[in-house]
Amino acid sequence: MGSSLFSNLLKSIEQGRFPRAQKWVWRRLYNLLSRFWRDEDWRFMNYGFVPEGVPxxxxxxxxxxxxxIGLYQQAVENLPVAGLRVLEVGSGRGGGSRYIARYHAPASVVGLDYSQATVARAKxxxxGTPSLSFEVGDAERMPFPDGAFDVVVNIESSHCYADVPAxxxxxxRVLAPGGWFTFADMRARASLAELDDQLGAPGLEKMGERDLSAGVVAALDAAEARKRERIGRLRLMRRFMSEFSGSRGSILYKGLATGQVAYVARRYRKVG
Incomplete structure (x- = not known):
């Protein structure tokens, strides 16, 4: 039942059906995970990325x-993060924001997430991480003034949104002139042109794009044993969590491995 439920959710997302209902479901799911999956060493909720070359x-x-962490490293690599104001939208349990704050010397990092329970878990x-804070808020209606940030990071979160163009x-709006927007997420390969249309808001100029799919599959393989061990502790929802986590044999794993699903990165710069 878990895999069929997840399959139906993925199909409805791909077809753009019931976007507000999907957003509500994702929020409830992440609230549930944050309340009941309380491992103190689980700071990340992404599928990961293994880059080529020197680690x-x-x-x-x-x-x-x-x-x-690999998804965050590729997101900020070669960006002028030091001394700047960084916002992560869809910050989850906060591991990515923490990594940027600890390794890239920004002036500040704010993690924004729609799930109140997840923000509480992230905090x-x-x-104790200097210059790092977390807030509850909607990616489509951010609670920040115009030009409040120099870098906006969005990792594996946009598929949960009801309105990506918004x-x-x-x-x-929240980027200062000359600021950077760095994005990564997965989509059906046939819908990548639509994704680029959705992200192409007035004032944002695309500066680069990458296909991360091979490195994401490598990361899923590298994390397989750890995920299986933790999922094995569950009494309920084992099949659903196997699908949700992208375990080997899951719908998403197969999609990425066969090329039907693409995991892509995009970079934009605020004109001005």
């Missing part, structure tokens, strides 16, 4: 999260 440096205590897991317009 980027990490402190020993962060090595267990390397594959998940608990990442307490999100992109909000990104353009």
């Amino acid at each position: 980027f440096p990490l402190k020993p205590e962060d090595e267990p999260e390397r594959v998940f 608990s897991l990442n307490a 999100f992109a317009r909000e990104v353009a």
Whole structure:
């Protein structure tokens, strides 16, 4: 039942049906996960990314999260983050915001998430990280003034939104002139042109794009044993969590491995 439920959810997202209902379902799901999956070393909710070439440096205590941090490293690599104001939209349990705050010397990092329970969990897991804070808010109606940030990060979150163009317009609004928007998420390969149309808000100029799919599949493989061990502790929803986490044999894993689903990165700059 878990896999059929997840399959139907993915199909409805791909076809654009019931966007407001989908957004409500995702919020309830993440609230539920944050309340009942309380592992103190689980700061990330993404599928991960293994880049080619020389591994980027990490402190020993962060090595267990390397594959998940990989999506954030590629997001900010070669961007002028030091001394700037950073916003992560869809910050989840806060591991990505924490990584940027600890490794890239920004002036500040704010994590914004729609799930109140998830924000509470992020605050608990990442307490004591300098210049890092978390707020509850809607990606489509951000609670910030115009030009409040220099860098906006959005990782594996936009598929939960009811109105991606509204999100992109909000990104353009809260970015200062010359600011950067760095994005990564998955879509059916046939809908990538639509995604680019949705993200192309007035004032945002596309500066680069990448297909991360191979590195994401490598990360899913690298994290498989750890995920299976944790999912095995569950009494309920094991099949659903296997699908949700992208375990081997899941719908999303197969889609990424066969090329039907693409995991892509985009970079934009605020004109001005």
